[in-house]
Amino acid sequence: QxxxxxxxxxxxxxxxxxxxLNCTYSNSAFQYFMWYRQYSRKGPxxxxxxxxxxxxxxxxxxxxxxxxSKYISLFIRDSQPSDSxxxxxxxxxxxxxxxxxIFGTGTxxxxxx
Amino acid sequence: SAVISQKPSRxxxxxxxxxxxxxxxxxxxxxxxxxxxxxxxxLTLIATANQGSEATYESGFVIDKxxxxxxxxxxxxxxxxxxxxxxxxxxxxxxxxxxxGYTFGSGTRLTVV
Numbered sequence: 001q002x003x004x005x006x007x008x009x010x011x012x013x014x015x016x017x018x019x020x021l022n023c024t025y026s027n028s029a030f031q032y033f034m035w036y037r038q039y040s041r042k043g044p045x046x047x048x049x050x051x052x053x054x055x056x057x058x059x060x061x062x063x064x065x066x067x068x069s070k071y072i073s074l075f076i077r078d079s080q081p082s083d084s085x086x087x088x089x090x091x092x093x094x095x096x097x098x099x100x101x102i103f104g105t106g107t108x109x110x111x112x113x
Numbered sequence: 114s115a116v117i118s119q120k121p122s123r124x125x126x127x128x129x130x131x132x133x134x135x136x137x138x139x140x141x142x143x144x145x146x147x148x149x150x151x152x153x154x155x156l157t158l159i160a161t162a163n164q165g166s167e168a169t170y171e172s173g174f175v176i177d178k179x180x181x182x183x184x185x186x187x188x189x190x191x192x193x194x195x196x197x198x199x200x201x202x203x204x205x206x207x208x209x210x211x212x213x214g215y216t217f218g219s220g221t222r223l224t225v226v
Contacts (some may be wrong), residue, residue, distance in 0.1 A: 002155075004155070008153060032213060034213060034215075036217075041219075041220075041222070042219050042220070043117075043119070043205055043217035043218050043219045043220050044156070044205075044217045045217070046114075046213065046215065046216070049213035088155075088156070090215075100158055100161075101146075101158070101207075101215055102155075103155040103156040104155060105153065105154060105155050106155075
């Protein structure tokens with residue numbers, strides 16, 4: 001079993017739709033949870049981050065962490081064609097051997113105008 | 114946030130040869146990382162490079178194949194040695210630029226023929 005599981009998609013939605021991206025994980029030591037966005041032929045860029053459980057909102061983006069279920073989500077409201085990219089979840093522990101950033105496989109999102 | 118310049122952006126190499134990838138950060142950073150990204154797969158950590166010490170390699174990666182240099186706090190190189198077609202991938206460098214801030218370079222797309 002992989003430490004982090006993410007549906008690879010591809011996911012195609014019409015402009016204006018609400019998008020839900022999800023990851024599950026198995027390591028209960030993970031404390032820092034991040035979402036990266038990667039455009040084609042570019043490196044990943046940090047989009048959202050949370051520590052431990054809870055929600056965080058930034059504009060059209062909301063990140064949720066449910067540590068009891070080992071499940072994280074990224075919601076995109078009013079999706080735009082410019083949101084078309086691969087979205088990668090990433091997580092790590094609080095130090096030592098768990099400090100390495102572990103990535104999901106990424107979900108390819110296409111927002112159709 | 115920090116900016117990471119990575120070069121070359123892409124290359125096509127003959128099997129049996131070596132390629133050195135350079136990564137320059139616009140600020141001093143303690144920890145730098147090298148990742149490999151293959152289609153449909155997670156970013157896989159190759160090694161962690163700290164200035165002034167030997168790089169730490171992940172399981173499945175060895176120094177003879179992927180020698181790393183870290184001469185100062187803003188620069189690192191990764192060499193892919195004695196290349197085979199299986200080494201064709203995207204190689205990414207990353208640096209820790211904050212609690213959540215793992216910043217990435219734009220990647221090197223390597224094709225071995």
